[in-house]
Amino acid sequence: MTQKEIFVAHRSEFKERERKIVPHGNTEIGVYRANGKLYAYQNLCAHQGGPACEGLLMPKVEEVIARDQTYQGQKFNYEELHIVCPWHGWEYDLQTGEMVADRKFRLKKYEVVERGEDIYVLV
Numbered sequence: 001m002t003q004k005e006i007f008v009a010h011r012s013e014f015k016e017r018e019r020k021i022v023p024h025g026n027t028e029i030g031v032y033r034a035n036g037k038l039y040a041y042q043n044l045c046a047h048q049g050g051p052a053c054e055g056l057l058m059p060k061v062e063e064v065i066a067r068d069q070t071y072q073g074q075k076f077n078y079e080e081l082h083i084v085c086p087w088h089g090w091e092y093d094l095q096t097g098e099m100v101a102d103r104k105f106r107l108k109k110y111e112v113v114e115r116g117e118d119i120y121v122l123v
């Protein structure tokens with residue numbers, strides 16, 4: 001089966017922590033640049049079909065527990081970014097596309113390639 005390339009953007013037009021949505025047939029693909037890497041997922045939430053890639057991209061929120069087991073609040077982990085579906089808040093790990101609360105659910109992943117200054121998603 002031959003793969004097709006869909007143009008996403010010129011590298012200089014795609015900044016860190018940015019997202020581009022590109023059309024693909026009857027659906028769309030969300031492409032992200034974050035932490036020096038590129039990721040692409042179908043813009044279709046595994047919950048009820050919402051536009052997951054149109055939601056926020058935010059760092060994982062972690063609970064901080066002290067050695068004496070007392071609760072110290074929460075902090076952001078910028079090493080693990082989450083795509084948050086705007087319909088009901090399901091969160092997906094940007095690196096894998098897995099839903100973080102139940103990793104058997106996931107967004108469909110696509111490969112991203114860079115050719116010179118141009119970025120494409122393979123479909």
Ligand code: FES
Binds near residue numbers: 046047050051087088
């Ligand atoms: S459709 Fe995405 S969280 Fe419900």
